[in-house]
Amino acid sequence: MSLPALLQGRLTLPLISAPMFLVSGPDLVIEACKAGIVGTFPALNQRSSEAFEAWLVQIKQALQTFEADTGKQAAPFGVNLIVHKTNPRLQADLEICKRHQVPLIITSLGAVPDVVETVHGYGGLVFHDVATVRHAQKAAEAGVDGLIAVCAGAGGHAGILSPFALVSEIRQFYHGTVILSGCLSTGRDIATAQMLGADLAYMGTRFINTQESKAVADYQQMIVDSSASDITYTPEISGIPANFLKKSLAVAGLDPNTGKAITEEVADSQKSGSKELNLGEELTAPKDGASAWKSIWSAGQGVGSVHDVPSVAALVATLHEEYVSATIEYAQLSREYALKIQGGF
Incomplete structure (x- = not known):
């Protein structure tokens, strides 16, 4: 298992609230990070680079105030960039991310080494969406810090592979952070993602139905x-x-x-x-x-x-309770089987 230093000790759950087009905004991101999970949003949810930058300022100020008022450390936040020639704002938005040192950049529709180099240059992380092993290999070669395995049933642009297949094949050649996406809605799902070999869970649809969502x-x-x-x-x-x-x-x-x-x-x-x-x-x-x-x-x-x-805070609290319950249940079951093996059944 591999978790970047930037995320270690800063999460209450191994979870990223996925960036959703026209749904994720500052309110959702801020509340997610305050609750101890990574909150993210697409840069293109704002119509201009100037408005996008205003959102970054709003998020950073809110999280700084939270940390000052509570003495707690908020989870890092991230921005999704469409890394494709059809996105005319890529360079402008990337420069804004560099200026504000956005902790996590999630790239989609292309793994570009220059983008990775720029983000690494200021100390940020790059996670990349992949739906096939070939795309995962190309992203790994580009030097990304994490691969988001977008499996069958995921919301938005999804792949067609089972998570059992995709995560397993990625793990055969990639030793960085693996994030699992596809049909994850509960705390038990988060625990299951880890059992499959993922480091983090990636949850989108469940966060559409939160009070801070723009849906x-x-x-x-x-x-x-x-x-x-x-x-x-x-x-x-x-x-x-x-x-x-x-x-x-x-x-x-x-x-x-x-x-x-x-x-x-x-x-x-x-x-x-x-x-x-x-x-x-x-x-x-x-x-x-x-x-x-x-x-x-x-x-x-x-x-x-x-x-x-529910509110994001209430949802994360529920997910945490479900996650802990699932992990305890699994630990008990695995112990029972281990004892049976040791005792020769």
Whole structure:
């Protein structure tokens, strides 16, 4: 197991609240870090680099005040950067991160050695999203400090591999920090991630349903009302395979099972199933203004474990209780089996 020095002794749980587009903002990040887990957000959640920098100032000041008032040390925070040629703000946002010495940078859609070098230059960490072993190998070669194994069922842009397969294969060649993403919603899930060989758990969907989230109430209620069978994995919405809530696809006038535009023939066949989705309206042509992430909502297959909208502090407290309970239970079970082996059954 490998945990960077920057994180050692600063976490109440081995957990990162994942950066979620249009959902994660300063309030969520601040409360996560105060509760002792890593809070993160995408730089592109702000429309300009100037506004992004203002968020960084807000977060840093809030955490400094918390530490001064309580004498406690907050967990580090992080920023997600899209490292791809289609992101015109990359260099500007990276320079801002350097200026403010953001502790953790999470890179997506490309592992670029120059970005890693810049972050390492001021003492920061770089964790990189990977969904395949090939991408993990390339990121490792670029010198990242951690690999986020985005497995089947994760919210947003997800992979298709089982965590048992992906984490195991990554561990065969990579000895840095491994973070597991995909369907994690409870403290028991966090403990399970560690048993699989991950150092940290990466939890997104569960934090959509918090009071500090920027998600609208209808989005949060749809998550409460959904289960794993209500998630559709499709490349149709953003061009990259991702998981979306079927009900939001249907409300947008898209085929809830594929995310494709509904032809008259498909609409006829889908209308018969609209009651099962409990949509409350007809499936028609795509509605004006419907767009990925803003009104077509993403979530992971772990939605079936989400039943409420607590504060971040209350959620982390619950996760901690579940985590401790699960680890104690496992320790007891493993001890029983160990004794049986020693006694020859």
